[in-house]
Amino acid sequence: xxxxxxxxxxxxxxxxxxxxxxxxxxxxxxxxxxxxxxxxxxxxxxxxxxxxxxxxxxxxxxxxxxxxxxxxxxxxxxxxxxxxxxxxxxxxxxxxxxxxxxxxxxxxxxxxxxxxxxxxxxxxxxxxxxxxxxxxxxxxxxxxxxxxxxxxxxxxxxxxxxxxxxxxxxxxxxxxxxxxxxxxxxxxxxxxxxxxxxxxxxxxxxxxxxxxxxxxxxxxxxxxxxxxxxxxxxxxxxxxxxxxxxxxxxxxxxxxxxxxxxxxxxxxxxxxxxxxxxxxxxxxxxxxxxxxxxxxxxxxxxxxxxxxxxxxxxxxxx
Amino acid sequence: xxxxxxxxxxxxxxxxxxxxxxxxxxxxxxxxxxxxxxxxxxxxxxxxxxxxxxxxxxxxxxxxxxxxxxxxxxxxxxxxxxxxxxxxxxxxxxxxxxxxxxxxxxxxxxxxxxxxxxxxxxxxxxxxxxxxxxxxxxxxxxxxxxxxxxxxxxxxxxxxxxxxxxxxxxxxxxxxxxxxxxxxxxxxxxxxxxxxxxxxxxxxxxxxxxxxxxxxxxxxxxxxxxxxxxxxxxxxxxxxxxxxxxxxxxxxxxxxxxxxxxxxxxxxxxxxxxxxxxxxxxxxxxxxxxxxxxxx
Numbered sequence: 001x002x003x004x005x006x007x008x009x010x011x012x013x014x015x016x017x018x019x020x021x022x023x024x025x026x027x028x029x030x031x032x033x034x035x036x037x038x039x040x041x042x043x044x045x046x047x048x049x050x051x052x053x054x055x056x057x058x059x060x061x062x063x064x065x066x067x068x069x070x071x072x073x074x075x076x077x078x079x080x081x082x083x084x085x086x087x088x089x090x091x092x093x094x095x096x097x098x099x100x101x102x103x104x105x106x107x108x109x110x111x112x113x114x115x116x117x118x119x120x121x122x123x124x125x126x127x128x129x130x131x132x133x134x135x136x137x138x139x140x141x142x143x144x145x146x147x148x149x150x151x152x153x154x155x156x157x158x159x160x161x162x163x164x165x166x167x168x169x170x171x172x173x174x175x176x177x178x179x180x181x182x183x184x185x186x187x188x189x190x191x192x193x194x195x196x197x198x199x200x201x202x203x204x205x206x207x208x209x210x211x212x213x214x215x216x217x218x219x220x221x222x223x224x225x226x227x228x229x230x231x232x233x234x235x236x237x238x239x240x241x242x243x244x245x246x247x248x249x250x251x252x253x254x255x256x257x258x259x260x261x262x263x264x265x266x267x268x269x270x271x272x273x274x275x276x277x278x279x280x281x282x283x284x285x286x287x288x289x290x291x292x293x294x295x296x297x298x299x300x301x302x303x304x305x306x307x308x309x310x311x312x313x314x315x316x317x318x
Numbered sequence: 319x320x321x322x323x324x325x326x327x328x329x330x331x332x333x334x335x336x337x338x339x340x341x342x343x344x345x346x347x348x349x350x351x352x353x354x355x356x357x358x359x360x361x362x363x364x365x366x367x368x369x370x371x372x373x374x375x376x377x378x379x380x381x382x383x384x385x386x387x388x389x390x391x392x393x394x395x396x397x398x399x400x401x402x403x404x405x406x407x408x409x410x411x412x413x414x415x416x417x418x419x420x421x422x423x424x425x426x427x428x429x430x431x432x433x434x435x436x437x438x439x440x441x442x443x444x445x446x447x448x449x450x451x452x453x454x455x456x457x458x459x460x461x462x463x464x465x466x467x468x469x470x471x472x473x474x475x476x477x478x479x480x481x482x483x484x485x486x487x488x489x490x491x492x493x494x495x496x497x498x499x500x501x502x503x504x505x506x507x508x509x510x511x512x513x514x515x516x517x518x519x520x521x522x523x524x525x526x527x528x529x530x531x532x533x534x535x536x537x538x539x540x541x542x543x544x545x546x547x548x549x550x551x552x553x554x555x556x557x558x559x560x561x562x563x564x565x566x567x568x569x570x571x572x573x574x575x576x577x578x579x580x581x582x583x584x585x586x587x588x589x590x591x592x593x594x595x596x597x598x599x600x601x602x603x604x605x606x607x608x609x610x611x612x613x614x
Binding site: 014015018019022023026027036141142144145146147149150153154157160161251252253255256257259260263264274275278279281283286290293294297298 | 454455466469543582
């Protein structure tokens with residue numbers, strides 16, 4: 001058990017190093033000339049030779065690549081993640097200011113996805129191939145197809161059109177002003193939550209259908225247990241294991257999905273910062289944010305693997 | 319040997335395909351219906367210049383940001399371009415990117431998975447690590463980073479999305495190959511001394527076609543959503559090319575209150591297209607893999 005966790009952590013550390021190298025290759029080596037990435041092909045041709053050399057020197061881009069890589073790693077280790085090219089803010093401050101909002105959205109969306117997805121999965125697994133089941137399946141297939149950011153735009157537009165309501169534009173922490181904070185977070189969380197709920201309902205349904213056919217469930221019924229109790233106490237815990245794993249994989253959907261969704265809602269979170277970085281072609285911010293998002297994604301999945309190991313006696317007692 | 323083999327030679331591929339199509343209609347009318355919708359969308363993309371009532375880039379300064387009307391069924395945008403024409407032309411970009419990304423990404427991944435599963439050993443170990451690194455990025459974020467690094471353009475968007483598809487193709491096909499390798503007929507082929515290429519392409523590859531097709535149709539839908547998101551975030555195909563994502567992004571830039579027709583129609587187009595490909599994929603899966611029928 002502990003060796004399993006240790007192994008998982010070691011692999012995680014290797015993955016993080018691999019991810020950092022990959023991000024570096026994509027953001028610094030792939031564009032050919034980083035100045036082209038920053039200024040765009042047209043802006044680049046307008047720069048004079050001296051300007052180019054000056055920028056390259058100031059940004060530390062004329063160093064050998066491995067020096068650049070290690071100075072980036074040093075920045076990360078020191079916790080300041082380097083500076084934005086266009087703003088005076090450094091990436092660490094940006095994280096502290098915007099990060100909590102996006103984290104809240106992610107957390108809330110996971111809660112919503114479980115609250116919606118699991119009951120739906122139970123209903124449709126217990127009465128397979130009925131009208132309710134078909135309806136649920138169609139709605140979940142629909143939600144897999146609809147882009148979240150578009151739903152977000154429709155919600156914003158609808159609220160504005162019918163109720164003249166607009167969520168506050170400035171960020172506020174939950175502790176300072178819970179109401180304003182919730183107004184800011186709830187929209188993106190619902191959109192992202194429903195998107196995940198569709199996957200969870202699908203997965204939960206097929207997992208439950210499989211578990212219900214197992215011998216131990218039949219035994220539980222045969223010894224006279226109430227049908228609901230069998231589902232709640234015997235079938236559900238086992239069916240939930242794959243759903244928990246899926247929830248971890250879906251974090252990728254939430255982290256990435258929050259970028260366009262935050263743009264649609266104009267939420268001042270980290271996803272919006274990523275959108276700004278992309279539209280300003282700020283490769284330094286982008287490099288750090290891509291790295292951070294991936295590290296969070298990797299760590300969350302390790303945490304879920306460990307949680308599964310604790311929850312599943314087949315792994316725990318091995 | 320040949321004398322025995324002749325009478326039970328499989329019927330022609332074409333006839334098989336037709337029979338498959340007929341089966342799809344009989345067994346899964348819903349999927350077949352959405353298959354027809356998908357075909358219509360593809361036809362719309364191919365014939366876009368003929369169908370679209372106006373040229374997609376032509377502005378009409380007499381009718382800017384007008385709601386739907388007789389002349390402009392879907393309204394016009396802030397510089398007087400016809401939304402219907404732009405939605406129709408948008409299907410071209412969307413589908414080109416989606417098919418391109420799946421053709422390169424899913425296929426490359428599948429072939430890689432085939433090699434991994436077949437050869438195993440160190441090559442497989444190393445490949446699995448690389449795939450793990452690729453999968454530790456959320457799809458859209460990886461696509462964003464690559465598209466941004468390579469600069470805008472349809473080919474870079476295709477490459478960016480294709481790279482996000484590789485690990486899925488690799489994983490799925492690898493596991494299929496791993497189980498196929500243990501089959502008796504593969505063992506028999508090895509026993510009579512078939513070469514690696516013959517084993518891989520003649521005996522194992524045909525069995526991978528079904529999972530590949532299922533994966534590819536689902537990936538079409540995913541690729542369309544990623545392309546739209548990239549466009550929406552401004553790292554997709556640069557304007558003025560009409561894409562659904564660009565149109566939604568333009569709508570947000572139109573002012574504090576985006577006009578509803580500029581938001582509604584491109585989104586409906588995305589949803590319908592993705593829905594059509596997803597349900598077609600479900601139908602193909604039910605047809606090709608009876609074990610999974612009705613389970614998801």
